[in-house]
Amino acid sequence: MNKMLKIVSIAWLAIASSVVSVQANEVLDRVAVIVNDGVILQSEVDAMLAQIKRNAAEQDMSLPSDKVLRVQAIDRLVLQEVQLQIARRAGIEVSDAQLEQTIQGIAQESNLTVDQLRNEIERLGSTWSSYRESVRKEMMLGEVQRGAVRERVYISPQEINNLSQMLEEMNEKEVEYRLSHILVGLRDGSGSDEVQDARERAEQLLELLRKGADFAETAVSSSSGSRALEGGDLGWMNINAMPTLFAEAVRDKRKGDLIGPIKSGVGFHILKVADTRGLETVEVEEVNARHILLQPSVILSDKRAKEKLEEIRAQIVAGEASFEDMAREHSSDPGSASQGGDLGWSQTEVYDPAFKRVVDNAEVGVISEPFKSQFGWHIVEVLDRRIQDATERSKQNRAYQLLFRRKYQEELENWQQEIRDQAYIEQVVK
Known part of the structure; x- marks a missing residue:
């Protein structure tokens, strides 16, 4: 609840609170819109229009005509009223303790103390009591929205896997690996016995490495690769710069992992991921x-x-x-x-x-x-x-959160349109 409200701007809450302030301090003037069994007053519409204009002037923004602004203001107030009616029927309430905690969070997100926030709200033309009630109302709206929309969001495992893979491919260009390499070579035209012998020697070397043998020393003594005298060090490279055979084997590997034996036309390769940079691990x-x-x-x-x-x-x-x-x-x-x-x-x-x-x-x-x-x-x-290693779990969770936020917003708009269409709305003052 708090997290959602912390991103709501102080200026917008001041708009809402100025509406509350008008309701609290002025005599009921005229009904502008009837919404089911509730009403929106003309004073609420006027207050929202006035505050929008003040904020636009402070930010040097141009606005459409009053006629267009009025339609938008009424639409927003109608949608708010319909949602609040649903919240009240569902028994959704916000305690004073919850309200104080949220206001404290809003102040912290704005790098203000609560007293400084209060001064800012009053500078924007609202009162502190009406601002508090506007925050309470926003909290109620957030609660009813989450309750109604969360169940409408479905994310399949395939969607998560697809997005996770796409994000990983986007990051691959920035990830670099430092590889060490040992080659158990084969001469051209080697027969099946020679191939089998080379495979067995490669597997024996890999077993020694797994038991703790030094990779660089093993490369110097046993590798026929071009970098054997450098301990098999191939230097830094990203996936796209590697031989395709290596790239496919190295993908998803971590620092210290041993890979192989991998067969190619020149022999059997053993790789070690000596180091990585740019690779997210959790x-x-x-x-x-x-x-x-x-x-x-x-x-x-x-x-x-x-x-x-x-x-x-x-x-x-x-x-x-x-x-x-x-x-x-x-x-x-x-x-x-x-x-x-x-x-x-x-x-x-x-x-x-x-x-x-x-x-x-x-x-x-x-x-x-x-x-x-x-x-x-x-x-x-x-x-x-x-x-x-929770890296894969973290990637999947990130993909899920991205999909959820995207679908949540889509479903929220669909739900809001549905409840507005189902509501009885009659505009009285034009």
């Missing part, structure tokens, strides 16, 4: 943890739940019982209890904040003291930690 830490949860109830008091976990922990530490058996027998978490408390591999961001805090700071193999989260009392043991 790594995340995952944790494998297990826990035992006791949830306080009418039967089990909060104090007794903690004491019981202390007893269970003592039994496990003393070797009198296993963690798995105690989790199966006592844990209130049905998802992990049957697995001996094992939560599997995951990033700690998925956990409750209190649980995450303990897991992030825990030593591997040490059972924590009992602690409390929103779910109850836990003891937890971190079994292992690992760093995972």
Whole structure:
């Protein structure tokens, strides 16, 4: 909710708040438009027109005629009123606490304090109270839009894959690889036995490299490639500058990866990605943890739940019982209890904040003291930690977000047109 509102300009919110201000301070003059069971007042239309003109003058913008501006202002006010009616029927409300948090965010995005924001709003011709109500109204509009439009957006896995691949191809021109190369050569006209022998030698070299043999030393002693004396270093190049055979093999590889053997007309090639630049990589830490949860109830008091976990922990530490058996027998978490408390591999961001805090700071193999989260009392043991390459996941997520934003805007416009078409609208004052 806050994120959407932070991008709304102060000037536009001032337009909306000036309308609210007119409503609050002037006697109801005339009804300009009837919208279902609500109305738009002539004073609201006039206030919006006046504010648009003031903002245009400050920015030295030219505007169309008053007649055209009036049509646009009424259209916007009608659409706003229809959406607000839907929001009210759905029981959407914005608390004062939510409102204060959002206003704080708007001020920060504009590099202002809340007091400075207030001064700016008043300089634009509005009042602080009407501005606050306009922000509240924008928050309600955002909530009802998301609720109505999100379910209309469908993105297929194929769309995500296609866009992800297109973005990757666009970035490939900027990515460079430093390759090291070993060639187990073949002479012209080599027979099948010689080809098989060369293949076996290449596979043996690759196995040695995987076990930690130095690539440069191996290239000097075993490669028949033109850069053997340089340790097989081919220098920096992008995908388009590589031989096609290498380009296809190197794509999606990371620093340190070994590739091969790759057969060509001159022999078998072994490649190592010595380094990369311009290549986006994303790594995340995952944790494998297990826990035992006791949830306080009418039967089990909060104090007794903690004491019981202390007893269970003592039994496990003393070797009198296993963690798995105690989790199966006592844990209130049905998802992990049957697995001996094992939560599997995951990033700690998925956990409750209190649980995450303990897991992030825990030593591997040490059972924590009992602690409390929103779910109850836990003891937890971190079994292992690992760093995972999340680059592909990040690319897919980026593609999804781009597609979602594009389709969301399309569906929002379709939905707004639908609800406007279905509304009863009668213009009274012309």
